[in-house]
Amino acid sequence: MAxxxxxxxxxxxxxGVRPQGGQTPLMLALLCGLLYAGTVIxxxxxxxxxxxxxxxxxxxxxxxxxxxxxxxxxxxxxxxPYCESLVLGGYADWRVPNIDELRTLIAGHEPTQPNGxxxxxxxxxxxxxLNRSCHGGTLLExxxxxxxxxxxxxTGRCDRSDVAAVAGKRLExxxxxxxxxxxxxxxxxxxxxxxxxxxxxxxxxxxxxxxRDNAGPIPECVASGTCxxxxxxxxxxxxxxxxxxxxxxxxDAVRVTLHVPESLEAQPHQLMVFWYKEADWRMPPxxxxxGGTDYNQxxxxxxxxxxxxxxxxxxCTFYREKLISGKFRLFAYLQMQxxxxxxxRAGDYVWGSSEPIRFPLNGSAHQxxxxxxxxxxxxxx
Numbered sequence: 001m002a003x004x005x006x007x008x009x010x011x012x013x014x015x016g017v018r019p020q021g022g023q024t025p026l027m028l029a030l031l032c033g034l035l036y037a038g039t040v041i042x043x044x045x046x047x048x049x050x051x052x053x054x055x056x057x058x059x060x061x062x063x064x065x066x067x068x069x070x071x072x073x074x075x076x077x078x079x080x081p082y083c084e085s086l087v088l089g090g091y092a093d094w095r096v097p098n099i100d101e102l103r104t105l106i107a108g109h110e111p112t113q114p115n116g117x118x119x120x121x122x123x124x125x126x127x128x129x130l131n132r133s134c135h136g137g138t139l140l141e142x143x144x145x146x147x148x149x150x151x152x153x154x155t156g157r158c159d160r161s162d163v164a165a166v167a168g169k170r171l172e173x174x175x176x177x178x179x180x181x182x183x184x185x186x187x188x189x190x191x192x193x194x195x196x197x198x199x200x201x202x203x204x205x206x207x208x209x210x211x212r213d214n215a216g217p218i219p220e221c222v223a224s225g226t227c228x229x230x231x232x233x234x235x236x237x238x239x240x241x242x243x244x245x246x247x248x249x250x251x252d253a254v255r256v257t258l259h260v261p262e263s264l265e266a267q268p269h270q271l272m273v274f275w276y277k278e279a280d281w282r283m284p285p286x287x288x289x290x291g292g293t294d295y296n297q298x299x300x301x302x303x304x305x306x307x308x309x310x311x312x313x314x315x316c317t318f319y320r321e322k323l324i325s326g327k328f329r330l331f332a333y334l335q336m337q338x339x340x341x342x343x344x345r346a347g348d349y350v351w352g353s354s355e356p357i358r359f360p361l362n363g364s365a366h367q368x369x370x371x372x373x374x375x376x377x378x379x380x381x
Contacts, residue, residue, distance in 0.1 A: 049089040063209035066156025073205035076187035083210035087230035090219030094210035099175035099188040108143040109195030125181040129198030136196030149195030158192035172206040203243035203319035248316040251323040251366040259376040271301040278327035278356040315359040327356035349377035
């Protein structure tokens with residue numbers, strides 16, 4: 001009896017919804033029998049498991065909630081508990097892939113495929129992700145029918161928006177690796193809408209596609225047709241507590257008045273103003289910031305020669321979970337052209353503080369004090 005993939009996914013949703021009333025254990029057993037009768041998981045025939053003969057890895061297919069356009073993803077801290085709770089194809093030994101494993105799924109962009117020039121690998125640092133070879137290809141022009149930069153056997157969506165980010169950004173897919181230089185705040189990812197590879201903040205939202213080694217005995221339920229998939233992970237508030245906190249209102253801040261030195265030839269794409277640790281400072285900084293929030297990243301900023309822009313930059317981390325203390329430099333970057341540009345290009349405008357600012361401002365404790373700073377950006381030649 002032939003069954004379409006669409007119908008199979010309807011019967012066994014992968015978005016965390018378990019069978020409801022009316023679907024008795026007998027009915028579930030019959031459905032499993034239809035799906036798995038005569039099937040060997042390693043032969044790539046499971047409705048929700050695809051095994052890659054090139055790597056001997058088996059993948060959740062589609063990814064978590066991969067067919068739900070409204071799903072917002074998981075934080076990095078939730079990815080592993082989710083995979084550990086997953087029961088799929090009779091197996092319960094799922095995990096989050098490391099970045100080298102996840103990169104084996106990339107197709108259509110050689111620099112980020114395995115052995116490509118991108119240096120983000122197990123043991124890499126955040127700086128490695130800023131190399132241009134890691135940036136990916138043209139948005140949604142990958143080799144698959146839906147434009148994803150992944151192998152043709154994979155299903156799901158790669159175009160879901162990140163609701164917590166600036167407009168146009170799409171959900172990445174988490175790997176398990178933390179960078180060697182800042183494991184507390186960042187986790188590796190692949191974004192399959194472009195094939196890019198890098199690091200994102202642990203409190204960001206992203207997809208996860210669980211993996212397991214294609215090893216061990218085939219579960220008895222496969223032969224007996226009694227396998228039942230379990231995908232019912234519920235977010236644990238303890239895992240997201242740090243990400244849900246907002247401590248910025250009690251911290252110090254600097255109110256910055258930004259000027260440009262000349263009339264702008266076009267509408268700027270975005271303005272970013274962030275804090276960087278003095279110990280790691282270089283101009284321009286080529287790594288993720290240490291302070292400032294999403295309010296300090298403004299699309300189409302309303303700034304001009306006779307129209308300065310005023311912005312308050314709090315002394316807290318981007319996701320508002322922690323106040324920052326110590327010496328920091330401020331970096332302002334007015335990006336004139338659209339696109340992902342971690343480093344300024346000719347025609348952009350920048351400013352970097354020549355002296356550090358110490359937080360707390362009073363030298364002892366954050367008390368919501370606000371300092372004033374007046375700066376003029378300079379054009380990059």
